Amino acid sequence: MSNLRLLACTQCHTIEELEDFDGPPQQDHILTYLLKKHENNGVKHIGALFKVDEEKWKDENVKRDVTKRIAETLKGGETGLGSDFYNLQSTFKADALACWKQHNRRINCEDYRSDKKRITPNTAAERKEAGLPAYRSPKDRYLCDYCPIQSLVEQAARKKTLK
Numbered sequence: 001m002s003n004l005r006l007l008a009c010t011q012c013h014t015i016e017e018l019e020d021f022d023g024p025p026q027q028d029h030i031l032t033y034l035l036k037k038h039e040n041n042g043v044k045h046i047g048a049l050f051k052v053d054e055e056k057w058k059d060e061n062v063k064r065d066v067t068k069r070i071a072e073t074l075k076g077g078e079t080g081l082g083s084d085f086y087n088l089q090s091t092f093k094a095d096a097l098a099c100w101k102q103h104n105r106r107i108n109c110e111d112y113r114s115d116k117k118r119i120t121p122n123t124a125a126e127r128k129e130a131g132l133p134a135y136r137s138p139k140d141r142y143l144c145d146y147c148p149i150q151s152l153v154e155q156a157a158r159k160k161t162l163k
Contacts, residue, residue, distance in 0.1 A: 002052040006066075007031070008036050009047040010074045020051065048074065089146075091146060092119070098147035107149060117143045 003020040020075060021028045031049075038045040050070060056062045099117075103109050111117055120140040144150060 002054045003051045004057050005031075006052060006070065007034055007038075007047060008070050008074055009045050010049065010062070011040075011045040011047075012038060013071075015070060019055075020054075053077060090142040092143060092146040096143050097148065099143060100147050107152060109147075109149060110143075111144075112149070113142045113144050119143055 005018045005020055006019060007016045008014070009016075015035060018030050018034060021031065025031075034046070037049065048070075050064060050066075057066070099111070103111065105123075118140055119142060120137050121135075121136055127133070
């Protein structure tokens with residue numbers, strides 16, 4: 001099974017095919033040559049490099065679907081950490097705001113960082129079943145971390161450490 005690389009450019013709106021390369025990037029002369037075409041006045045374009053199976057790429061339906069997904073990704077649907085991450089973060093923010101409103105927008109919240117507001121997943125049983133070690137989080141995450149009150153809590157903590 002051989003792979004093919006696709007160089008997609010957001011500024012030029014192009015997808016270019018190039019052969020696979022597994023060596024050091026400094027020796028990837030084909031990619032270096034193609035990248036030189038993707039800059040204006042010394043400013044490099046933004047894009048991405050994708051690997052696809054060469055045999056599957058020959059199928060026009062696969063090519064059309066992959067091209068469509070790459071185009072959607074480069075339009076801004078998958079920037080930074082990806083849309084799934086940002087959708088999840090937006091959901092947490094909306095849930096935290098609803099909680100804050102439910103608690104009458106009080107600064108002192110009796111639910112602040114309580115167990116029922118913990119969003120760190122309890123996957124102990126699943127991890128044990130899969131033969132994985134227990135999950136050791138550096139710190140638990142709470143819905144409260146997305147609440148408008150969180151910034152006031154952080155400010156108060158900073159004031160205490162400065163005194």
